[in-house]
Amino acid sequence: MAHQTLAPLTEPVAATFADRHIGARPDDTATMLDELGLPSLDALADAAVPAGIRQAGPLDLPPALSETEVLARLREMAEKNAMRVQMIGQGYHGTVTPGVIQRNVLESPAWYTAYTPYQPEISQGRLEALLNFQTMVEDLTGLPVAGASLLDEATAVAEAVLLMRRVNKARAAGAVVLDADLLPQSIAVVRGRAEALGFDVVVADLAAGLPDGELTGVVIQQPGTSGRVWDASGVMAAAKERGAMVTVAADLLALTLITPPGEQGADVAVGSAQRFGVPLFYGGPHAAYMAVRKGLERSLPGRLVGVSRDSAGDPAYRLALQTREQHIRREKATSNICTAQALLAIVASMYAVYHGPEGLRAIAGHAHDAARTLATVLAGHGVELVHESWFDTLTARVPGRAGAVVAAAEAAGVNLRLVDADHVGVSCDETTTPAHLAAVAQAFGVAGAAARVDAAAAAVADGAAPEVLPAALARTSAYLTHPTFHAHRSETQMLRYLRRLADKDLALDRTMIPLGSCTMKLNATTEMQAMTWPEFASVHPFAPDSQTAGWRELIEDLERRLAVITGYDRVSVQPNAGSQGELAGLLAIRGYHRSRGEERRTVCLIPASAHGTNAASAVLAGMRVVVVATAADGTIDAADLRAKIAEHADDLAAIMITYPSTHGVYDGDVREVCDAVHAAGGQVYIDGANLNALVGLAQPGRFGGDVSHLNLHKTFCIPHGGGGPGVGPVAVREHLAPFLPADAAATGADGAPGALGVPVSASRYGSAGVLPISWAYVALMGAEGLTAATKSALLAANYVARRLDPYFPVLYTGASGLVAHECILDLRELTARTGVTAEDVAKRLIDFGFHAPTLAFPVAGTLMVEPTESEDLGEITRFVDAMIAIRAEIDQVAAGDLPVEASPLRLAPHTAAAIAAADWDRPYSREQAVFPLPGVRRDKYFPPVGRIDGAYGDRHLVCACPPVTDFEERA
Template sequence: MTFANRHIGPDTDEQTHMLKAIGYASLDALMDAAIPEVIRWHGSLNLPAAASEEETIAELRAIASRNRVTASMIGLGYYGTHTPAVIKRNVLENPAWYTAYTPYQPEISQGRLEALLNFQTMVTDLTGLTTANASMLDEGTAVAEAMTLAKRASKSKSQVYAVDADTLPQTLAVLRTRAEPLGIQLALVDLDAGSSLPEEFFGLHLQYPGASGAVRDHAPLIEAAHRQGALVTVAADLLALTLLRAPGEIGADIAAGTTQRFGVPLAFGGPHAGYLAVRAGLERSLPGRLVGVSKDVDGAPAYRLALQTREQHIRREKATSNICTAQVLLAVMASMYAVYHGPKGLRAIASRVHSHALTLAGSLTAGGVSVQSDAFFDTVTAVVPGRAAAVVAAAADAGIDLRLVDADRVSVATDETTTDAHVAAVLDAFGVAVAGAAECGAQPLARTTEYLTHPVFSSHHSETSMLRYLRKLSDKDYALDRGMIPLGSCTMKLNATTEMEPVTWPEFANIHPYAPASNTAGYEELVSTLEGWLAEITGYDAVSVQPNAGSQGELAGLLAIRGYHRSRGDEHRNVCLIPSSAHGTNAASAVMAGMRVVVVACDDAGNVDLSDLHAKIETHAANLAAIMVTYPSTHGVYETSIADLCAAVHEAGGQVYVDGANLNALVGFARPGKFGADVSHLNLHKTFCIPHGGGGPGVGPVAVRSHLAEFLPGDPLEPGDHHAVSAAAHGSAGILPISWAYLRMMGPDGLAAATGTAVLAANYVASRLREHYPVLYTGSGGLVAHECILDLRPITKATGVSVDDVAKRLIDYGFHAPTMSFPVAGTLMVEPTESEDLAELDRFVAAMIAIKGEIDQVAAGAWPKDDNPLRNAPHTASAVTADEWEHAYPRSVAGFPAGVDRTAKYWPPVRRIDGAYGDRNLVCSCPSPEAFED
């Protein structure tokens, strides 16, 4: 059996049954009817024929072997770390964690929400601030978000942002990318040279420790900034904060950084969980996701995403922030690393790291080599006039990579994996012997306050206890390993084990993003091949995989358009047309790219209103920069007018951005780069099988036609005018083997079959449910694309049963709810994907039909509107087995509705959660155990 046959759920007989149900003789006939001829491509993808799983693993082994794993002592925010085996096996390699979705349905996400609350507590404790969010994309983007947060929250009218000259260079590159379109001016402040702060500025960024390794007392500078009304961000190393004073203790308003060295592999730059924390008073300005503690209908404490709609809709055109994804899987790993080691264990690791740095500094000084700073944590910068390159080369010969700062300076960073032998080899490269340890000038900045005092950080230090804790949390959750997650717009499909396997190989996991090119030939081959395949699939000319989320891909695409217009002297072109149905991230990305959003109406069928489009083009023709459209539409329809839309925008001098979120309906049948689009971002965590991981990691490559290629993101450490949207040249490179393997095993025919089956499954579900729930939008012949919208508004109006009631009742039937109230309030958007077989599709259909039967009983008065299985859903085991039962329906209906397998029942750990209570009473770090006893 081929891999495609294993990836695609319905077999030939099941597909024949499904086709018959919707009235088509073959998959080709269905696709001919569904996809407008104006975009239809009848060619065959120029990709290698499908390889077997065994052949694919062998090819990836060969590619991986071209990477050279060395002892990396480069530093710059990326460090070697030991992933505890119990965390590697039971989180990173466990489908219960990596196939989970963003916890927008909190009742079935309590395990990952608790893990994220641990993450937030870890960050707030170590930074000394009051509130942290549930992770960011990486340090560079976290710092950029801190800058825009400071701009929103500061009362200063200045556009100047002061930046420590000892900031990590890749962070500085991302800051420049994000600042320029918003009109923010960066002012570098050289603290060692005694540079003064600008006369006026709204914010100050400090690196702690600095890129050079220097640890400075920033308290006086923070106080001076506050006197000028500026907010201060400290980019801090969390491991260093186990030994050094916390940013909050010296007056910082914001802290940002990465948690990579807490057990998360280097992975050539990502994915890693960034962090962002704020002082009291700024928590409601935090971008991204925030886990809080609320309560369920019985009053029991329960976790949820606080301020949830803010993250989902992202302030649209008023946004200066666009974090539509986090790094949940990696945040869970980092939080569990802290749980496993506890405060004493973390301090011991940090002390060992610092001890090795002290030995380096002391020995270098004793050997006549001066060091740049006498106060440091893990990084020592040595001054060796004229011979820096020779030192770095000598260390490389010994299998150790150092950082060449310039012709006269070498930086050496120690980490958890550093050994005495590494230190000796490095000193030998400098031509000195091991001597005594140096005295560190950072002693006055030593930490005196406690951290990680919550019991969870002192309860699971044995592997047995840790294993059971991880199992307990995962058992609370619903992920793809349990059953179907039919989320419209999210494409939750099979993440095959063979695709996942290479991610943890040392040759992919243990490569520093700034390792010498001689060590990274395998990665460069992998990236180049994958970018070429994605270009072929989409019909574009060039692709960059640097964007480490869909939101970053959107921004990169719009920045490419902006760069193109500016290169032609068209700086005035700044209007971006966006249909009213678009996801809020589109508008946010446009604002961040320096564009002005103009909304285009949609007609009653959910399509872009062409008359309004032409009117808006005519009004803004002179300043038109771009239009952003999703195709198939956000409403799940192949719009026939897409070619006309592209032509109209091009005629007015604009560029066409096609959001690739719905590419799973196009691969093998239509290519955006050939039907009129200039740029698209793709979601490898949707169409190309990278797992969602509970809400991240993601990869959002940007694909462009040739005239935009020179404006793609560039390496943040390379000089030039290019922009960088993430801190590493290839973004989250460590998970690219997943999509590479998927494409290699599917081949051109398998990819087309997957698309056809996804469209078939959506139309089968729509056909089966149409008589029970209106299907809101359809295209030619009453067909949908890869998803369908079920309209519950008439039901709600007639019976009071809401979309929330249906979503929560689906939990009792053993399903994750479809996407709720997007893009239309009061609806459910269903995307079954190609991976679910007929039995699972029918199980979902049966559950939805049974729920409609329950709604009918409410409508008929058999059950009260305020006491029925829908209004009270979901039902926990505790509720169903309570001594008293006073509801108008039997316990069996509550706990075991029609069709539920009693031997495999999923029981949610909490009942419906009170979201409003949680927003009013933000509790965003671990509450005391007594809170749960109450």
């Protein structure tokens, strides 16, 4: 074959990671700037960002690294973590993530780049997976309603305590009693919430009975932290007789063998799904769960997936009831939870789907039998066990030598729990082997440990060893009976099931997701790689610091870089969601005022345009919300602000402002606002949700902020995962640093935090497992790349605003006529004139292959668009063209050519089944329905369901996998 000369490239190969992260090529940038009438990105930044807040020079960050260099650096840090067999327990256990789930969910962009399923028609795959999670939790706990995941076990316990106080109003003045055998981190987090809200918490040994006094609620751990399994039904009954509600913090795996909380009389069950295939991740992210008895479903915090029906009457899934209730109810919301741990809940649900009930029971049996084997060996050596009944965890009494036993085990490659000087905890799991047990036995001083373990294991297997679970607690009820948990046993079947669900959805791997305030941008493959490396993923959060040097180096370096970027002095990455970052920042402000003897400062000013979680978080921090009005141009109403400051000068704690504002504009007077609040003795909280419009251009810690939370799942590239994981670090100026979140596990024996700060997460570094993603992003971009990304985000948003303003007026712009990183398209006049709603536009966009912009927030009847810096001009143009085509259809309705009720807008989205129906009787063509623009033909996405009837789903709440006959009848 003759040698062929390659054609010359039309542009240079991208030289840096930043060139690949930013979607617009140089020619694209020039085209968009020309549309705006500006000569350069610098000119755009100068025109859009108020000069008074601009930072003086470039960010003081290390030079950008290449992708190869970043992976090498991550490998260096990973190798500084010591690999050990983790038998510490305390709420975290070794587990095996099936390869088919790790590769096709946890590491698949079809799953990890998906957004929260607020547009259910394009989210049926992830909603089905989350419904599986709810069904799994309901079956295992014996309670009829479960949510679609919370953040971690400690905060789930805190949410359960708050739920009991809300529901049990007649007893709200009573104390909440916590089991002394509750996870220490759960006790610490609950104490922190109780101190902020002013209610009493009592820690008691519930096996000895309930304490005296009026009770609101009781929380029991089953099995306990010490491993104890006991029949708590008597205590539950006694609590009910005294008017209290009961929560059980339960191990899901143990519930395959022991009586579930619902059958014992519990009102609420909470816990973690971590050991269902989710790696340890040095503490998170892990999906927590909550299940409740009938009648409490409307008090359930977080998200609930329900079954409704679509326009054809077919079953369809959606988020039900209180979805994003904090954005509607604000300071009256019952929880500030916004982000969930959806991706990890999906992993846990698929673990149950793959293994089925018999597989889960076998895994539980393995862990239990390993503990029985070890107990037999230790008892034979004269080691005293504290409890007679346990599931997978033993507590051994070794007076004066607990430290030596733990050290000997560590030297043999096994981590145990040092309870105190006299007690050692050992937890077994599905990864435990006879060799591990022999190493532990040898650490306790057992001679000939391997042979003794083999003999004890044989006795357990033969039934010769005594049973240790109380017969009265043996589970007899069935679980996971739905066909979903029986149909996917082979890897082939599982692979196809995961692919089938993923194909139902629209995620960032298929299309632009132009959601305002949610910053759906590139989650680069290089950033994602290290997350599942065993050296990072298999580390227990309570492993000794001597084993975690690499983790702490990465975290401390990320915290330093984030401090530089934001202009603050200190950062804590502990908050495992943006809402928890808000709470942590407000608790820091509260602690600061109290340290100065100013307990009276409890008023928090919040603009009407702020994120709804702001108000809910302020209430949880023990503050009183006072709303500041919005001016006609979308900025804070200066006159109302001055009046509110004057009215509350003596009791002003803080103001919470989002910058740029939730209306997508840079308020020019933000420094003046900060100065006025400071002059009155208050602190300034700047919500960092919109930091993607500031990085490299302005620093909130330098233009007046005292504290901000950041959203690593927005600005810093941790993917949304269908609704989580999220990370919401809190950044503060030096005077607030002592009040940053404390380590919940580093508490006294009574669970009281030992630092000035209040823990907001179960582990010291929250969802540490996803921090390598953000570290890699910042290291890859460097100061210049981060700044270029911000300018490109501004360019994309302003280009969209300029192109679409003639068709859908942009509601708010800044003094220069420009927006920040997002714009609000106002459809209210069109709706009044034609009846076509913003929701109609959102659903019609599905037929063009797009996820909708943010619907009806922060202004009802609008769409908020944020293209981000990652989209190229071709994709942005495709979106603009779709919106212009939709406006033409609205004009058809306005002209009377189409009735709105029978228009492609109101009947969108169009399924393949609808198009293929023989009786097409709509006043528009099939082609207009599914191929509204020529380019749609190239890569057509058909939604699996038509428009979903949300009201029907709320009136007929079904939140578990529906009977398969429901689908068979339709088929």
